[in-house]
Amino acid sequence: MESVWDVYPDEEGGASPDSDPPRPTDPQERRKRGRDGDGGGASSSRPDDDVSVGGNQRGSRARVKTAGEYGPIAIASTSSGLGNASDATDLDLAGDLPSDTLATVLLLRTSFPPNLPMCPLVIKSHIYSIVSDRTAVDRQLEELNRRNKVRIIKLSSDRADYGVVLWEDYSRAVDGCKEGRSGLEKGLLDWFLGTLVSQTTHCYVDDSRIDSELLAFLRRRGESRGEALKAAKESCVTLLVRCGLLTRRMSMHGGYWLSIPNIGIFVKSLRAGRKQLAGIVKRRRRCEILQWDLEKMKLPKKTTLGMKYHLRDAIGSGFFDQIETTCGPLLRAANKKEKL
Amino acid sequence: MALSRILRHREFDSAGASAFSSAVRERRDQSFEQSEQRIFVPENAFSGSSACSLSLDGVEHRYLLAGACDGGLACFDVQSHYHAQREGQQDLHEHLFRIQASPPEAALPLDAQPRHRHQSATSSHRDEITSIQWYPVDTGLFLSSSKDCSARLWDANELKTVCSTTQESQINCVAMPEAASGHCLIALGAKDSVVRIWDPRSDCISLNFAGHIGLEVTCVAWSTSCEWILISGGSGGQIRLWDVRKANSLLVLDQYNTKNYSEGLNPMPDVEHLRQRSLKFPSAGDALMDRFDRNLQEWVSSKKLVKMVSDSKRNDMATAHDSAVRMLKASGDGLFLYSAAARMTEMRKWDLASGKNTLVNFELPASGLKAWNAVALDSSQNLFVAHNKAIFHLDTATGKRLSKLSGHYDRVTACVYNPACGELYSASLDGNILLWEAERLKSHGKHAEKEDGNGGRAQDFGNEDDWTTDED
Numbered sequence: 001m002e003s004v005w006d007v008y009p010d011e012e013g014g015a016s017p018d019s020d021p022p023r024p025t026d027p028q029e030r031r032k033r034g035r036d037g038d039g040g041g042a043s044s045s046r047p048d049d050d051v052s053v054g055g056n057q058r059g060s061r062a063r064v065k066t067a068g069e070y071g072p073i074a075i076a077s078t079s080s081g082l083g084n085a086s087d088a089t090d091l092d093l094a095g096d097l098p099s100d101t102l103a104t105v106l107l108l109r110t111s112f113p114p115n116l117p118m119c120p121l122v123i124k125s126h127i128y129s130i131v132s133d134r135t136a137v138d139r140q141l142e143e144l145n146r147r148n149k150v151r152i153i154k155l156s157s158d159r160a161d162y163g164v165v166l167w168e169d170y171s172r173a174v175d176g177c178k179e180g181r182s183g184l185e186k187g188l189l190d191w192f193l194g195t196l197v198s199q200t201t202h203c204y205v206d207d208s209r210i211d212s213e214l215l216a217f218l219r220r221r222g223e224s225r226g227e228a229l230k231a232a233k234e235s236c237v238t239l240l241v242r243c244g245l246l247t248r249r250m251s252m253h254g255g256y257w258l259s260i261p262n263i264g265i266f267v268k269s270l271r272a273g274r275k276q277l278a279g280i281v282k283r284r285r286r287c288e289i290l291q292w293d294l295e296k297m298k299l300p301k302k303t304t305l306g307m308k309y310h311l312r313d314a315i316g317s318g319f320f321d322q323i324e325t326t327c328g329p330l331l332r333a334a335n336k337k338e339k340l
Numbered sequence: 341m342a343l344s345r346i347l348r349h350r351e352f353d354s355a356g357a358s359a360f361s362s363a364v365r366e367r368r369d370q371s372f373e374q375s376e377q378r379i380f381v382p383e384n385a386f387s388g389s390s391a392c393s394l395s396l397d398g399v400e401h402r403y404l405l406a407g408a409c410d411g412g413l414a415c416f417d418v419q420s421h422y423h424a425q426r427e428g429q430q431d432l433h434e435h436l437f438r439i440q441a442s443p444p445e446a447a448l449p450l451d452a453q454p455r456h457r458h459q460s461a462t463s464s465h466r467d468e469i470t471s472i473q474w475y476p477v478d479t480g481l482f483l484s485s486s487k488d489c490s491a492r493l494w495d496a497n498e499l500k501t502v503c504s505t506t507q508e509s510q511i512n513c514v515a516m517p518e519a520a521s522g523h524c525l526i527a528l529g530a531k532d533s534v535v536r537i538w539d540p541r542s543d544c545i546s547l548n549f550a551g552h553i554g555l556e557v558t559c560v561a562w563s564t565s566c567e568w569i570l571i572s573g574g575s576g577g578q579i580r581l582w583d584v585r586k587a588n589s590l591l592v593l594d595q596y597n598t599k600n601y602s603e604g605l606n607p608m609p610d611v612e613h614l615r616q617r618s619l620k621f622p623s624a625g626d627a628l629m630d631r632f633d634r635n636l637q638e639w640v641s642s643k644k645l646v647k648m649v650s651d652s653k654r655n656d657m658a659t660a661h662d663s664a665v666r667m668l669k670a671s672g673d674g675l676f677l678y679s680a681a682a683r684m685t686e687m688r689k690w691d692l693a694s695g696k697n698t699l700v701n702f703e704l705p706a707s708g709l710k711a712w713n714a715v716a717l718d719s720s721q722n723l724f725v726a727h728n729k730a731i732f733h734l735d736t737a738t739g740k741r742l743s744k745l746s747g748h749y750d751r752v753t754a755c756v757y758n759p760a761c762g763e764l765y766s767a768s769l770d771g772n773i774l775l776w777e778a779e780r781l782k783s784h785g786k787h788a789e790k791e792d793g794n795g796g797r798a799q800d801f802g803n804e805d806d807w808t809t810d811e812d
Binding site for chain 1 (some may be wrong): 596598602657662684699700701703705706707738739740766
């Protein structure tokens, strides 16, 4: 089982297979992991039914760390996948063909670092580094979000970063918050997942909307009117924020971002790793480095996510220009002055 | 598709004449190259300074107006090579006229200083020109704004300021409506959060629109289909649509208000229908015809939009971008709006009819966008965005990068597309104005002499290098 995570070897020593995230419990999920594990790592095995969308994945390679692995992969058809997946009701991979984006999300989800106490999350820049048509990625993600196949989470880093969580993982994370809660609070969490989140088409909830929905929910539960209702409403929002399912949108907009528990650890290590990666590249002459050299390096400080994770993130978000040279791709910082 | 097939297609197809011309134009625009035969000579016009904004007249597509970093103005004739005497192999486009910048106010002796700032009608701009625009109806008038806090309306024949306005803070952008028949209002965006409407007939600021988040209004643009709709972008990342007849803003564009693509990746059926209809009008012959297209105008101001106004009240704090808006460009048919922001070069395409984000991801480098409003749009699906030292040629429907035009040595500050000749002009801080033409229609067809081209630059032409890099 642990060989699944070989893609991100615990080089910094922080990762140990014992500190795993909550393992999936349903048999289908376990079957998928087991299958990936047989191949010895997700990036080299890539089972056929996972990724057979219009030949949009490169063939499996023996060398895992080859240069060019991160390069964009041309996809033959951008829109065909979505139409086919429209009548798929569940994410059974043996069934309908998922869209390019969904296939990529499923692929990248398996390589999420195991030592983080949160549900697996895929950053959008990682998807960009695999699927070359970014417009299609954006639109398909939007579509998947509307149909509640995935949830898009805004990451509170200093850039416009978005994370993608499968709906199954998300609902499991919400269920995980129920431990040790009273019956009323469990009801609130059920309402949150079933009504509020599943009817939200974007990654935030308006103030006015959360007010009206909560009032309707509390009335149905039989709360009285007036001050007591207001207090109950406040306590409900407080509970959701305390669980880490909502965060206040920090600007004059008001409203709340959707979030998942313990995402702060992830965002913190993402930001720290980015800073260190930028530090490595900026110390080089002309701010450029061969991808091969960079892959062999380690990040100077202890990070949770690992070099490969940050490298893929930096390439996908366009912070490197990839220049083909005779000795492999050369990475050059796209903007030498701006902070990475 | 081969050209012969397109031609045959035209015989059987009822798509209209402009569908054919747009197909041909699109093929042509795929291959822009820096011109080696035709060169602008901005050195004489600007005496050391560099051009930082350009405008091409909309009537003849012939006179290119350029504003310089020191406040000077010059005009070039882009078609003068048709009747110029030839000088070697290259045609030099000299300036037709120029208006020199006034010296800075502090440099003048005290008694020569105008007592009031708006009395300086005879002088010209003192600081960098921020935007410049020809009067859309004829070439007798043009508008310019500058960092010296003034906007001026010039008589192009007399080369004198007809009227001018001075604000407290420097003016970032001015715009005249291209589709207007009922008014001649000019929108000003200055370094405070108020959009001002300047009426040159009464020579006063007639309207003020407040409400932008952020410290300044960075871009203003008029809608190309409805003469009353003004679009403005602020440094807080907000884009607002105003109806100049109403006090409140019509719509605030929200980046999370995205278009639903459940029916596929095509635009909404009614939008597509309107686009087809707008194609049927002759576009080049009667330029004003499709601008005054009443159908579009009615539709934009129809009940649909009015209904959205009430929705948007709630959403008054929505933002279109996370950082300052640096570019606003409405498409020629008035259906779409392109906007870009300073940080991370996030660029978006908006459906103006519904105010929704169409989720087109433009392939631009992630480093910040520095140029202001340096964008050109041709009549079909090509968008030219200046970013740093290069101009990126993008497809508006998919956001794909078609090519990268590099030739400037410093930041590109403006670019303009010429729909009559299929050419692109770009100005840069390195002092050059370059001319990009389609490879297929290089002027005078001198492909044979191409190999000895001594660089496309005016500088290289002026002093022939006597050193050589030849090893043999």
